[in-house]
Structure formats: C-alpha cells, structure tokens
Amino acid sequence: MSDTKRVFLVILAHYLVAFAACIVFAFARAAPPELVAPYVASYRFWRGVLLFVNYMPALQISGLLVGYALAFKSHADEQVDRWSALLIDYLKGAFILCIVCLAAYFVMAEGVSPFLRTKQQSAVNRGSDYREFVAVAKASLEANDPNDAEIRLQAALQIWPKSAEANKLLDRCQYLRAQASGGESPDAKKSDVAAGKDGGAAEGKGSVAKSENKQPAAAEPLSADDKGITALEALDRSDAATKKHDYFNAHYYAMLAWRLARDTDPNKALALRKAAEAWNHVSEGTDKFTEQGEIARYQTKREGYEAIQNGDYLKAYYVFLAEYDKEKAAKTKGIDPDVERFLEVARTGLLESFFFVDETANIRLFESARDVFFVNRRSDDTVDAVFIRGMTFMRTAGKDVAYLRDVEIARLGRDGKTVWRIAVPYAKMFPFEREGQSRPELILHAVDRNRAGGDVLPEVLEGDIPAQERSILLLDMPYRDLDLVVAANRGVSGMTLLDMFRFSKTAEKYGFSGALYQREIINRIAEPFLILIISIYALILGWKYRLGKNVFFRAWWALAIPLFPIITLFAIETVRYLARLCIVAFVGLAPGNALVPTVAFLTVCFVLVSVAFFAQRSD
Amino acid sequence: MKNTVMIPLVFVGNLLLWTILLSAFSVPTSYASLMALSAGHFSVFIAGFVSSALYLLPISCMLSCLYLFFYLMRHETMLFISLPLALVLVAASVAFLIPFSYRLSASSVASSFTQADSFASEPADGAGKLFSPGLIRDGDGGKRVFWLDDSGAGKRALGVIVADRATLPGSRAMSVYTSADYDSESRQLSAGGVLLLVPAGGKDPLVASRLETPGFLSHLARDANFLLESFHSAFEKGTVRYFATVGSFFALVCCLFFICHASAWRLLNALLVFTLFRFMLMGYPYTTGGFAYDEARRFLPGSVPQGLVSPVMVTAVAAISLIVCLAVFIIRKIRRGRVGDFQ
Numbered sequence: 001m002s003d004t005k006r007v008f009l010v011i012l013a014h015y016l017v018a019f020a021a022c023i024v025f026a027f028a029r030a031a032p033p034e035l036v037a038p039y040v041a042s043y044r045f046w047r048g049v050l051l052f053v054n055y056m057p058a059l060q061i062s063g064l065l066v067g068y069a070l071a072f073k074s075h076a077d078e079q080v081d082r083w084s085a086l087l088i089d090y091l092k093g094a095f096i097l098c099i100v101c102l103a104a105y106f107v108m109a110e111g112v113s114p115f116l117r118t119k120q121q122s123a124v125n126r127g128s129d130y131r132e133f134v135a136v137a138k139a140s141l142e143a144n145d146p147n148d149a150e151i152r153l154q155a156a157l158q159i160w161p162k163s164a165e166a167n168k169l170l171d172r173c174q175y176l177r178a179q180a181s182g183g184e185s186p187d188a189k190k191s192d193v194a195a196g197k198d199g200g201a202a203e204g205k206g207s208v209a210k211s212e213n214k215q216p217a218a219a220e221p222l223s224a225d226d227k228g229i230t231a232l233e234a235l236d237r238s239d240a241a242t243k244k245h246d247y248f249n250a251h252y253y254a255m256l257a258w259r260l261a262r263d264t265d266p267n268k269a270l271a272l273r274k275a276a277e278a279w280n281h282v283s284e285g286t287d288k289f290t291e292q293g294e295i296a297r298y299q300t301k302r303e304g305y306e307a308i309q310n311g312d313y314l315k316a317y318y319v320f321l322a323e324y325d326k327e328k329a330a331k332t333k334g335i336d337p338d339v340e341r342f343l344e345v346a347r348t349g350l351l352e353s354f355f356f357v358d359e360t361a362n363i364r365l366f367e368s369a370r371d372v373f374f375v376n377r378r379s380d381d382t383v384d385a386v387f388i389r390g391m392t393f394m395r396t397a398g399k400d401v402a403y404l405r406d407v408e409i410a411r412l413g414r415d416g417k418t419v420w421r422i423a424v425p426y427a428k429m430f431p432f433e434r435e436g437q438s439r440p441e442l443i444l445h446a447v448d449r450n451r452a453g454g455d456v457l458p459e460v461l462e463g464d465i466p467a468q469e470r471s472i473l474l475l476d477m478p479y480r481d482l483d484l485v486v487a488a489n490r491g492v493s494g495m496t497l498l499d500m501f502r503f504s505k506t507a508e509k510y511g512f513s514g515a516l517y518q519r520e521i522i523n524r525i526a527e528p529f530l531i532l533i534i535s536i537y538a539l540i541l542g543w544k545y546r547l548g549k550n551v552f553f554r555a556w557w558a559l560a561i562p563l564f565p566i567i568t569l570f571a572i573e574t575v576r577y578l579a580r581l582c583i584v585a586f587v588g589l590a591p592g593n594a595l596v597p598t599v600a601f602l603t604v605c606f607v608l609v610s611v612a613f614f615a616q617r618s619d
Numbered sequence: 620m621k622n623t624v625m626i627p628l629v630f631v632g633n634l635l636l637w638t639i640l641l642s643a644f645s646v647p648t649s650y651a652s653l654m655a656l657s658a659g660h661f662s663v664f665i666a667g668f669v670s671s672a673l674y675l676l677p678i679s680c681m682l683s684c685l686y687l688f689f690y691l692m693r694h695e696t697m698l699f700i701s702l703p704l705a706l707v708l709v710a711a712s713v714a715f716l717i718p719f720s721y722r723l724s725a726s727s728v729a730s731s732f733t734q735a736d737s738f739a740s741e742p743a744d745g746a747g748k749l750f751s752p753g754l755i756r757d758g759d760g761g762k763r764v765f766w767l768d769d770s771g772a773g774k775r776a777l778g779v780i781v782a783d784r785a786t787l788p789g790s791r792a793m794s795v796y797t798s799a800d801y802d803s804e805s806r807q808l809s810a811g812g813v814l815l816l817v818p819a820g821g822k823d824p825l826v827a828s829r830l831e832t833p834g835f836l837s838h839l840a841r842d843a844n845f846l847l848e849s850f851h852s853a854f855e856k857g858t859v860r861y862f863a864t865v866g867s868f869f870a871l872v873c874c875l876f877f878i879c880h881a882s883a884w885r886l887l888n889a890l891l892v893f894t895l896f897r898f899m900l901m902g903y904p905y906t907t908g909g910f911a912y913d914e915a916r917r918f919l920p921g922s923v924p925q926g927l928v929s930p931v932m933v934t935a936v937a938a939i940s941l942i943v944c945l946a947v948f949i950i951r952k953i954r955r956g957r958v959g960d961f962q
Binding site: 065066069132371373374375383385387389405406408410412413415416417418421423425461462508511512513515516519541542544545546547548551553554557560563564567570573574577578580581582584585587588589 | 644647648653654656657658659693753754755761763765766767768777778779780782784788789791792793795797798825826829830832833835836882883884885886887888889890891893894
C-alpha cells in the first residue's frame with residue numbers, strides 16, 4: 001500500500017470517528033422546543049451532519065498532519081536533499097488527497113448544507129404550525145365550533161398523524177358534531193368533513209388541484225381546444241356552430257377569430273361580419289322560445305355571454321355558475337352545453353385577474369419561506385416595501401405559481417412619505433411576461449368559488465391606491481430575483497455561491513448590502529485556497545516533526561490523537577478569522593475589484609508554501 | 620556545531636517574524652482601525668503596527684523561545700552550549716529587550732503616532748453616526764428596519780419601515796414612519812416615543828458581525844492581555860517587582876523545553892508544548908487572585924509583599940515542574956542511551 005493510500009485511510013478514520021461523534025453530540029443536545037416528535041430525530045441527524053461538514057477541513061488537515069508524520073517515518077534516517085524527487089512525489093500524493101477531500105467538502109458545504117438548513121427551518125416551521133393549529137382548535141372547541149376545530153385538527157394531523165393530543169381532540173369534535181346532528185355516527189360525519197366542503201382545506205396542497213377539478217368535466221377539453229387556435233380555425237368553428245344554430249358559440253368563435261387576425265388579414269373583416277350575423281340571431285333568440293323557462297335561460301345565457309364579451313369574467317362566472325347549479329338541481333334535462341362551455345370560458349378568464357379563496361386553504365403547510373421582507377426600488381424613484389409572512393411555490397400546468405400569506409405592501413415616495421399601504425391575507429403570484437422579461441404579478445383580489453359577494457380585497461391602510469393595483473399589482477423587478485430575495489432573507493450562510501454571484505450586483509436594489517455579498521463571495525472562494533495552503537503547511541510540519549525510523553507508535557500516544565483535530569480546528573478558525581479581516585480591508589480599499597487581487601495573493605501563498613515543502617531536506 | 624551557532628539567528632529571526640505577524644494582524648482586529656484601513660488611511664495602520672509591536676513584544680519573545688526549543692528538539696546540537704545559550708537569549712530579552720520596549724512606548728517616538736492613532740479610536744469612542752440608509756437592518760426580537768434616506772447630518776431617518784417578524788399571524792407586521800429621530804448618545808432610532816432600532820449607529824453590524832472574534836481567540840487574547848498588563852504594571856512598580864514577575868513567568872516557559880523531549884514523536888511534543896503554554900496563560904490570573912492566591916497568601920510569611928505573591932507562586936510551579944521534568948528527562952536520557960530507540 002502506498003503512503004498516499006495510508007494517509008487517506010488516516011483521514012477516512014478521522015472522518016468516520018468525527019461523524020459518529022457529531023451525530024452523538026447532536027442527539028445529546030436538546031432539540032428546539034418548536035419541534036414536534038416526528039421531526040425531532042431527523043432534525044438532530046441533520047444537525048449532526050451540518051456539524052460534521054463544519055469540521056471537515058479540520059479533520060482533513062489533522063488527518064494529513066498525523067498521516068504524513070507517520071508516513072515520513074520510513075525516510076527518517078535517509079539523506080534527503082532540497083528539491084528531491086521523493087518530496088515532489090509526496091507533494092503530488094498530498095495534492096490528490098487535498099483535491100479529493102476539498103471536492104467532498106464543497107459538495108457538502110455548497111450543496112448538502114444549504115439543503116439541510118432549509119429542511120431544519122421547515123421542520124421548525126411545521127412544528128410551530130402544528131402547535132398553532134392545535135391551539136386554535138382548542139379555542140374553537142371552547143367557542144363551541146367543532147367544525148372549525150375539526151378543520152384545524154385535520155391540518156395538525158397532516159403534520160403529526162399519530163399525535164395523541166390532536167386525535168383526542170378530533171374525537172371530541174366528532175362527538176360534539178354527532179351530538180349536534182342528533183346522534184349520527186361520528187364516522188359518517190368524519191367522512192363527510194373529509195370529502196365535503198372542507199375537504200380541500202384538510203388536504204392542503206392537494207386541495208388546489210381538487211378544487212380546480214370541481215368544475216364540470218366536459219368543460220376542460222373545450223378550454224384545451226381553444227389554446228393555440230388560429231384565426232382560420234376559429235372561423236371554421238364559428239361556421240360549424242352557425243350550421244347547428246348554436247349562435248352563442250358562432251359569435252364567440254367569430255369574435256375570437258377577429259381578435260386573433262392581424263389588421264392586414266382580410267379574414268378580420270369577415271370575422272366581424274360573421275360575429276354580427278350571429279349576434280343578430282342571439283338578439284332575436286327569445287322570440288323563438290315559447291316556454292317561460294326557456295326564455296329565462298336564454299336571457300341568462302345572453303347576460304353571461306355579454307359579460308364575457310365585455311371582459312367582466314367575474315360577473316359571467318357567477319351568472320353561468322348559478323345557471324349551471326340550477327340546471328343540475330332540476331335533474332329534468334341534461335345541462336346545457338353552452339352553459340358548461342361558457343362557465344369554463346368565464347372561469348379561465350376570471351383566473352387571469354382573480355383567484356379563489358379556497359385555493360389557499362391550509363396552503364401554509366407547504367410554505368417554503370417565511371417572513372420575507374424586502375424593498376424594491378422602482379424605476380419611477382418610488383420604493384415598494386414588501387412583507388410576506390409565508391410563501392408557497394408550486395408549478396401548475398407548466399407554469400410557476402406562488403401563494404403568498406399575510407402580504408403587506410407599502411409604497412413610499414422619494415421624500416419618504418407613504419403613497420399607499422395595503423394588507424391582504426392571501427395573494428397569488430405568477431410570472432408576467434412582457435417584452436421578453438418576466439416580472440412578478442400579484443393577484444390580490446380573491447373571490448368565492450360558489451357565490452358572489454365573498455370577495456377578499458386588500459385592506460387599504462393608508463393613502464389611495466389605484467383601483468387596478470388594488471386587484472393586480474405588478475412588481476417592478478425581474479421574477480428570477482424573487483428567488484434570490486427569498487434566499488437572502490434566510491441569511492448569507494444559506495445561499496449558494498452561484499446565488500450570491502447573481503445577487504451581489506442587484507442586492508442594493510432590494511435593501512441588502514452588496515458589499516456583504518462581495519465579502520462572502522471572496523470568503524467562499526478563498527476557503528479552498530486557505531485549506532489547501534494549510535494542508536501543505538501541515539505537510540511541512542509532518543516532515544519536520546516526523547517520527548524516527550526505529551520508533552514504534554506507543555499506546556499512550558493514541559490518547560493524544562484527539563488533540564490534533566482540536567488544535568487544527570483552532571488553527572483553521574484563526575486563519576479564517578484573519579482572512580475575513582483582510583477581505584474586509586480589501587473590499588473597502590477596492591470595492592468591486594477585490595476578488596482578483598485576493599485570489600492572486602492566495603495563489604502566490606499557495607505556490608510559496610508548496611515550494612517551501614520541497615525545498616526542505618533532512619535535518 | 621553549525622546548528623549550535625544558528626541558535627541566536629533562529630531566536631532573532633523568530634522574534635522578528637512573530638513581532639511582525641502579531642502586530643500586523645492585531646491592528647485590523649479593532650473595528651475602528653479596520654475601517655480606517657479600508658478607507659485608505661495607512662498611517663493609522665502603521666501607528667497601530669508600531670504600538671502593537673511594542674505592546675506584544677513579551678509574547679513574541681515567549682513564542683520565539685518555544686520555537687527555539689523546537690529547533691533544539693529537531694536538530695542535533697551540543698547541549699551543554701546550546702541550552703545555556705538559549706537561556707542567555709531569554710534572559711537578555713527579559714533584562715533588556717522588554718524593558719527597552721516599555722521605555723520606548725512611553726517615549727516621544729511612540730507619542731508621534733498618537734495623532735494617527737486617535738483617528739482610529741475616534742469613531743469607536745464617539746457614539747457613532749446613524750447607519751447608512753437604504754439597507755435592511757436587523758433589530759432585536761425579529762425586527763427588521765429599513766430607512767430610505769437620512770437628513771440633519773444623520774440625526775433623522777426618512778421613510779422608515781419596520782417589519783416585525785415576531786407579530787402573530789394575521790396581525791400587521793409592517794409599520795411605516797415618515798421620519799424617525801436618531802439619538803447619537805443612546806444610538807436609538809425612535810419615532811413618536813416608539814423605539815424602532817438599537818443600535819442604529821456606530822459600528823455597522825453588517826461589517827462587525829462578520830468580524831466577531833472566535834471564542835477561543837478572544838479568550839486567548841483576554842489571558843494574554845492580562846499577562847501583558849501584569850508585566851507592564853510590574854515594570855512601573857520597580858526593578859525587583861519586574862524581574863520577579865516577568866522572570867518567574869519566563870522561567871516557567873523555559874520548563875517547556877523538557878516537554879520537547881517528553882516522547883519520541885516530535886509532533887506530539889510540539890502539540891503538548893502549545894497546549895501547556897495555553898494552560899499557563901489561562902492559569903496565570905489565578906495566581907493574582909482567587910482561591911489559590913488566598914491559600915498561598917496564608918501559607919507565605921507576612922513579610923512577603925502582596926505584589927510578590929504571584930511571582931512566588933509562579934516560581935514555585937516552575938521549580939516543581941523543573942524538578943519533575945529534569946527527573947523524567949534524565950531517566951529518558953539514560954534509557955535512550957541503553958535502549959537506543961531515541962534518535
């Protein structure tokens with residue numbers, strides 16, 4: 001076995017023993033009080049791993065120091081001259097070991113550590129959520145509201161399914177509900193709650209998809225058909241509808257063709273003419289009906305349809321929804337396909353400007369960021385300050401969507417005075433594409449899926465906000481910066497090097513210090529150089545303080561081995577601290593240009609220490 | 620023979636190296652000096668460098684002494700020459716070099732740097748200006764504070780936003796103030812009697828938080844400062860007190876020579892020397908007060924002045940260490956000669 005392999009085994013032994021020690025230490029320490037039982041073990045394990053990652057460089061250097069001090073024993077009595085091939089061979093082996101260990105460290109530090117920190121934070125958040133759900137459920141039970149309590153407890157049980165406290169409270173809820181409804185079995189009620197109006201609430205993220213699927217099944221294909229349609233296809237569909245005397249659809253597709261056609265397209269005029277003809281038929285429609293019910297339905301459809309044509313999708317949605325529910329409840333005939341179709345058209349249009357309140361039920365269980373605060377300097381010199389209590393990112397139908405909880409936004413003028421300030425319990429955010437750039441579009445107006453009048457609008461706390469912005473607010477920033485702002489709110493240590501590179505140039509725009517990120521970038525880049533330099537210096541010490549050739553390793557020396565990683569850790573922390581001081585001075589002296597001289601200086605140090613190693617000789 | 624001749628050079632070389640390293644890195648540890656250096660005021664750095672070099676000279680001497688012992692451990696020398704030579708170098712440092720540094724630091728040479736030095740200390744001594752606007756600042760209890768601009772020479776912040784993360788879900792977390800007043804004495808930023816942020820001025824936490832000294836280093840600096848202050852105080856109290864205090868501690872340091880031969884593994888010896896040196900620094904304050912001091916005071920005759928109790932204690936520890944180490948050293952030397960497993 002070569003000396004390099006032997007030293008590698010020494011380093012590996014350091015890693016294994018230290019990993020075990022870190023895990024034991026992490027499990028011995030108390031977990032944060034917010035955590036609930038299912039997350040405690042994993043939280044502690046992650047803490048142990050994070051601790052181990054922190055100590056990896058010290059273990060590597062200690063391993064090199066001890067390993068090479070023992071390996072050099074075989075050359076203790078040899079005459080070794082300066083620049084000898086023997087030392088160059090050792091240096092090569094040490095380089096390989098250092099590169100392997102450094103690669104492992106950086107994968108752990110830049111990839112695994114930020115991920116684990118996020119998981120830890122998420123576990124703490126879920127613990128806090130659980131306690132809050134249970135506390136609210138208890139309050140609801142005391143207020144004799146078992147329905148609300150049950151919804152909260154279902155959410156709490158999603159976090160901790162085996163919670164004795166939550167299950168006990170749930171049983172009490174079901175008992176109270178059964179009592180209230182005159183002895184119906186608790187199990188029946190339980191399934192009622194799970195599948196009923198609160199089903200979505202209890203299922204969190206799944207509730208969004210489920211809620212969307214509550215719409216008529218036949219409506220979906222129509223909506224899909226309309227996507228990517230050309231003007232000619234729309235005209236063809238209009239003709240087909242006319243032949244079937246389906247003038248609503250004939251008008252709808254003719255108008256669609258008119259909107260899709262370019263101004264120079266001769267079909268544009270044709271589309272408008274066809275739309276007019278269809279509308280004439282729609283206008284005289286009631287004359288053809290003799291039954292009162294038919295007339296009323298036709299008028300409702302016309303009212304809804306006119307709302308669609310006027311862009312009032314909210315009104316159209318409720319008109320068609322009421323008609324849909326009426327026809328469904330009547331059970332005499334099937335549901336009018338026009339109603340189904342235009343309900344879907346209205347719903348699709350509505351969701352471009354509003355979102356349904358029930359989409360946000362228990363969405364906080366899936367929040368990946370909390371307490372996000374940033375400012376945004378707008379191009380008109382005003383400043384938006386944004387506070388978001390919780391953010392849930394998801395992807396639906398290939399599109400990024402985020403739900404924001406407890407959003408507060410203030411717009412400040414150049415003089416520091418408040419232009420307006422609003423607060424809204426929930427907002428839905430999309431990337432809004434314009435001129436090749438996507439910006440965050442906040443939909444602030446939530447509506448009830450089942451009835452008109454259940455709107456949730458932002459509360460205006462101060463000033464006058466334009467009506468349009470009270471419903472939809474477009475943030476004056478690139479959408480991709482939002483991820484960086486969220487990461488910056490978690491702290492510098494939670495950001496990857498790539499994130500910091502991207503953010504350092506725009507950090508000031510969002511109220512974060514650009515110099516802080518510059519310093520951290522240089523710190524992170526300097527880190528491998530520092531470890532490499534200390535490693536080679538450890539090699540020098542290993543050679544200088546090597547074991548004598550005829551000296552055998554004594555048992556009591558093993559007792560002193562733990563001192564090596566500790567002293568090495570102190571040495572590394574000292575070097576890191578001094579490097580931080582130098583980097584602050586460099587960034588202060590040459591803001592924005594400190595990286596190159598720092599890296600050049602470290603490279604020179606590295607070359608010098610390498611030369612110093614193979615410039616050694618026998619004592 | 621060559622190795623023996625090298626001893627004074629090794630000591631002086633190490634002394635220079637440690638003096639430069641310790642001084643160069645001790646200057647930026649002060650926030651004010653670092654900020655002055657970042658602003659390109661190099662005179663502040665030079666002034667700090669000179670005063671630190673003089674102040675830290677006893678520590679540099681001790682470290683040079685240790686490295687000289689390592690040199691003796693690693694190289695074959697004529698022990699009956701090299702050891703006395705090393706002791707003479709250490710004694711010369713105690714007798715001449717350190718008193719000279721004290722006299723120099725009190726002389727006009729050092730005071731010529733006072734002007735530059737005062738520049739460095741000024742921002743730290745004053746209450747400090749309001750932090751620069753346009754950045755989010757972390758406050759106590761999960762508060763985050765941002766202000767758009769300042770006016771009145773940093774006495775007032777304009778467009779202040781406070782996001783309080785500690786508020787309960789559903790309640791308002793953000794407060795907006797058109798302006799807030801900054802009190803440079805208490806470093807408080809407040810609006811209408813409501814305290815928004817403290818400290819809102821002085822050392823910028825965005826820089827200072829990254830410069831926090833690691834715990835073990837701040838403890839080391841605290842113990843070293845205690846020792847240096849004791850040395851300086853003894854120097855001011857007279858020659859006898861000085862030689863008793865400084866000489867006894869250096870005698871204790873010299874005992875570490877024997878630790879360099881504690882085992883056949885040089886690396887382990889070096890490690891033990893550093894560990895014990897750290898314990899010496901850590902233990903020294905206990906010889907000037909506390910339980911051990913009280914016990915020693917009771918044991919010693921009343922004629923021993925109070926100021927000499929610590930030197931007597933240190934000398935006693937050095938003497939015991941010397942006897943034990945010498946015994947072990949001689950035994951090992953005899954065994955080494957017989958068994959031949961010692962290089």
